[in-house]
Amino acid sequence: MKLSTPAKLFLWTVMGFGLAFIYVPLILVVINSFNTNTSFAWPPTGFTTSWWSKAAVNEGVREAIGRSLFVATIATLIALVLGSLAAAAIARYKFFGRDAISLLFVLPIALPGIVTGIALNNVFTNFLGELTIFTIIVGHATFCIVVVFNNVAARYRRMGSTLEEASMDLGANRVTTFRLVTFPLLRNALIAGGLLAFGLSFDEIIVTTFTAGAGQNTLPIWIFQNLFRPNQAPIVNVVAAALVIISIVPIYLSQRLTQEKSDK
């Protein structure tokens, strides 16, 4: 389709505004992390890397990042295993109450985080007695499972069952069929679901507030607690800037992965 020059100009402008709206604040965060002025006044008064070196040795930050990575990794792994098994069962087998169970699996993501948080907090404090890092992981897994389940179930539905039938017809048993046909076709859905689950867990704050034990700060909670302390604000800024830069990596990788797939 050919567009007229004014139309093109208009669309480019709109796109420019849209992108600017998203990215200017992010760039500002990065710039401010090098700003000598602690109150982030504009324009920056000078260039310094001292916030970065301070943040790098800050115990609270390092602990919170480590904890968040650990929680997100374990929650994602749990979600990948349970979510894809559930999706396989629901997509491939007929059993009593299948639709109801499918709905029950998806429901947690629709529940307000605060409800999940309170409910889990009740159960954990009443039956386990205390909140630990594992209660955070369980809390996160409840909604991480949903995104994996949804991704994998959708892929199963689109795939149909004839490919697996064809594989078995050609002499492959169930294990070989899964290894050579089902898994390769699910792989992208697993990666997508896994990345999404990891991201959801990494910046989750509401459920975490209710399920984290004393002193078990994840990164979002640490940021929230330190954002309004004047002497900590520049460090929070550095953490935010670092996250912006780090999150480019998985996005870039997943884009590359999917592009290679379609080129072949």
Add this chain to the structure above:
Amino acid sequence: MAIIEIQNLAKSFGSVKAVDGVDLDIQAGEFLTLLGPSGSGKTTVLRMIAGFETPDSGSIKLNGTDITYLPPYERDVNTVFQDYALFPHMDVLSNIEYGLKVKKFEKAERREKALKALEQVRLAGYENRKPNQLSGGQRQRVALARALVNRPSVLLLDEPLGALDLKLRQQMQIELKELQREVGITFIFVTHDQEEALTMSDRIAVFDKGKIQQLDKPAAIYESPKNEFVAGFVGISNLISGAAAQKLIGKAGTFTVRPEKIRLGMTGSDVRNAEGLIKEVEYLGPSTRFLVQLDAGVELMALRQNSSESAFEVEAMRNTRTTLSWEIASEYQLV
């Protein structure tokens, strides 16, 4: 010798009897077609032979061995699926090699066999394409090669030509038949297309309501259908029954006569003659179909070659009176 012996096979889905007591012996090397409308049980029979469905009762033997409850991967049969079911993440060559690979053939040997199979379906040079880079007809051929490369005792084909356009379908019908003669493998072919069945098969099993209605050579199925269903499903049935049968044929019963056996505007002795009004004229190009309301109280379809008439001339015959006639030998009494 029968390569497949099916005895008293039955399968229900919920309260629906999909297959209801099927007995069928399939001879080695024959091209057998399971023909019927959708829901007649033909595909379910095929899927039970392949091992994708377990029958409720009855047995299936392959080369004398009971395979009724064997999983698909332990049966010496291969399937060409309706939607081809090519593995989208593998190229053409890997698709064809798949069966040999899981059966642990040496790499060199399976490559050689796969390339040969590819040549057999006239797709040499396409080995590195992905399935989504192929046309429907080409996918069809890859699916065929993928199944045939395993040299199964029996090849099962589940409406494999259904997704192709008419021209390609007719071409593939001929190719399939040639391929079957060449490799000498038993083909069991499922279709709802009666023309396809008549063109390709050595024998046809006509299915309806989970039962085989008639099992015979194509000519016999067409010329002497056993019952009303077969007459109606294979070709256009002109049914004459009740009072009309008494008047025209002189006895009670249900009779059928094929449209192309009926002549227009000619009378004679030793033939049936019936007067009527031409209600509908359908110009088909090489021939014309006439729907005639006979005075005896029955509508018959007559098919006539357009050897000298123009479209205009046949159109002008609408709503005129005519005489239909046919040889007594070409009318069949149905049971």
